[in-house]
Amino acid sequence: MENKKINDATNFINKKILVIGSGGREHAVCLAIKNSKYNSEIFALPGNAGIRNIATIVDKISINDHQAIINFCHENKIDFVFVGPEQPLVDGLVDVLTKNNIRCFGPSKSASQLEASKIFMKKIADENNVPTAKYQTFDNENQALNFVKEIAFPCVIKADGLASGKGVIIANDFDSAKQNIHEILSGKFGIAGKKIVIEEFLQGYEASYFVICDGDNFIPLGFAHDHKKVGEGETGLNTGGMGTFAPSPFISKNLEEKIIKTIIEPTLNGMKKIGSPFKGILFAGLMIENDNPKLLEFNVRFGDPETQVILPRLKSDFVDLIESSINGNLSKYKIEFFEEKKVVCVVMCSKGYPENFIKNTHLKNILSLENALANNHKINDKNLENVKILHAGTTIQDNKVLAIGGRVLNIVASDESFKIARNKVYDLIDNIDWQEGFCRKDIAKKVSQD
Numbered sequence: 001m002e003n004k005k006i007n008d009a010t011n012f013i014n015k016k017i018l019v020i021g022s023g024g025r026e027h028a029v030c031l032a033i034k035n036s037k038y039n040s041e042i043f044a045l046p047g048n049a050g051i052r053n054i055a056t057i058v059d060k061i062s063i064n065d066h067q068a069i070i071n072f073c074h075e076n077k078i079d080f081v082f083v084g085p086e087q088p089l090v091d092g093l094v095d096v097l098t099k100n101n102i103r104c105f106g107p108s109k110s111a112s113q114l115e116a117s118k119i120f121m122k123k124i125a126d127e128n129n130v131p132t133a134k135y136q137t138f139d140n141e142n143q144a145l146n147f148v149k150e151i152a153f154p155c156v157i158k159a160d161g162l163a164s165g166k167g168v169i170i171a172n173d174f175d176s177a178k179q180n181i182h183e184i185l186s187g188k189f190g191i192a193g194k195k196i197v198i199e200e201f202l203q204g205y206e207a208s209y210f211v212i213c214d215g216d217n218f219i220p221l222g223f224a225h226d227h228k229k230v231g232e233g234e235t236g237l238n239t240g241g242m243g244t245f246a247p248s249p250f251i252s253k254n255l256e257e258k259i260i261k262t263i264i265e266p267t268l269n270g271m272k273k274i275g276s277p278f279k280g281i282l283f284a285g286l287m288i289e290n291d292n293p294k295l296l297e298f299n300v301r302f303g304d305p306e307t308q309v310i311l312p313r314l315k316s317d318f319v320d321l322i323e324s325s326i327n328g329n330l331s332k333y334k335i336e337f338f339e340e341k342k343v344v345c346v347v348m349c350s351k352g353y354p355e356n357f358i359k360n361t362h363l364k365n366i367l368s369l370e371n372a373l374a375n376n377h378k379i380n381d382k383n384l385e386n387v388k389i390l391h392a393g394t395t396i397q398d399n400k401v402l403a404i405g406g407r408v409l410n411i412v413a414s415d416e417s418f419k420i421a422r423n424k425v426y427d428l429i430d431n432i433d434w435q436e437g438f439c440r441k442d443i444a445k446k447v448s449q450d
């Protein structure tokens with residue numbers, strides 16, 4: 001009885017949470033905060049046209065202005081800051097806020113090196129026997145060329161630093177390798193390409209695995225599968241991600257155990273050993289062949305658009321989960337998922353993406369569609385319950401929603417069947433009046449057959 005009273009009382013605690021970022025990932029995070037048992041006031045820096053319906057937009061401060069963020073948090077008595085994208089983590093925002101007694105979710109600058117430097121990631125993997133592709137690192141063009149003369153093609157050339165997802169090139173022959181090595185080492189990606197990694201091409205299928213960590217313990221959040229290429233059938237240029245689904249029907253409990261034992265635990269122990277314990281979300285990009293997982297890359301934050309399909313499956317309270325990581329209490333946190341729930345997300349982009357795309361186009365009926373979804377009204381005679389429109393590159397001007405980015409909307413649906421969730425997503429997309437936009441039509445197709 002006493003316990004029940006205490007639990008009920010927490011329902012009325014008003015938390016103030018600042019979310020940094022402006023993508024579909026941050027919209028999904030804001031929704032998860034809104035659905036938490038706490039009655040939280042959310043601030044979004046800088047947010048987008050969808051987030052503004054559930055959060056106060058903070059658009060007068062730059063993400064790079066650490067002092068202004070500190071002042072804002074103090075003035076508004078922010079309980080904690082959630083940092084979405086990698087750049088502010090790599091820039092040390094968590095360290096700066098923590099030093100100023102502002103609680104913050106995410107890894108320190110030094111732990112963020114797992115994403116900021118592919119060479120650092122490889123070194124940690126080597127030191128802790130984590131399976132990855134065989135590789136060498138170079139900062140000299142001739143030495144790199146001598147190396148590629150000896151190896152098999154395709155090979156993979158990677159800029160060491162952050163390059164907005166564009167720094168990985170798969171070279172099918174010597175000429176392509178030569179040209180890309182020259183371009184990267186000559187500054188195509190700025191200082192991110194001062195050094196490169198050249199590695200063997202791995203076969204298999206890809207999966208993204210997420211764990212939340214508190215420096216000592218971690219809790220698995222599950223797998224998602226991404227569709228990275230712009231064209232249907234995985235063709236064309238690489239993108240930030242054109243769609244996702246979760247959970248993974250391909251990965252058994254045994255395989256998950258193997259991923260934890262051979263990749264996650266050794267990495268987290270290795271980070272502790274070098275004095276950079278990892279807090280926040282560790283996102284492992286994996287290549288799996290014959291049930292043998294190898295690490296492709298680490299990211300040090302939630303994925304976008306993976307978060308959009310991971311968070312709707314979380315049954316436990318999201319704010320409690322995040323605070324347990326910040327407070328170092330994850331060992332006491334009991335996580336639960338909606339085990340049967342299947343989630344599909346399709347990303348809608350401005351035509352031209354991922355190259356030059358048209359900007360400031362009008363998403364004519366988004367506000368009325370959102371209104372219909374919020375009120376459970378049928379859309380074109382279809383019942384689209386459990387479908388959400390999450391915004392990414394959008395803004396609002398004179399009550400008009402405009403597309404200002406490459407990836408603009410995420411249409412997300414859940415159901416007990418992938419097929420039904422997927423049909424709902426595409427039924428909604430059929431009703432979106434946006435001539436200047438496009439999406440892939442084959443997201444989650446392979447898991448939606450009868």
Ligand code: AMP
Pocket residue numbers: 133156158168199200201202203206228285296297
């Ligand atoms: P990364 O940013 O390192 O994950 O690389 C981006 C994408 O390039 C991955 O999602 C894979 O599709 C591909 N890739 C990276 N490294 C390799 C590799 N060693 N073998 C095959 N494909 C790779």
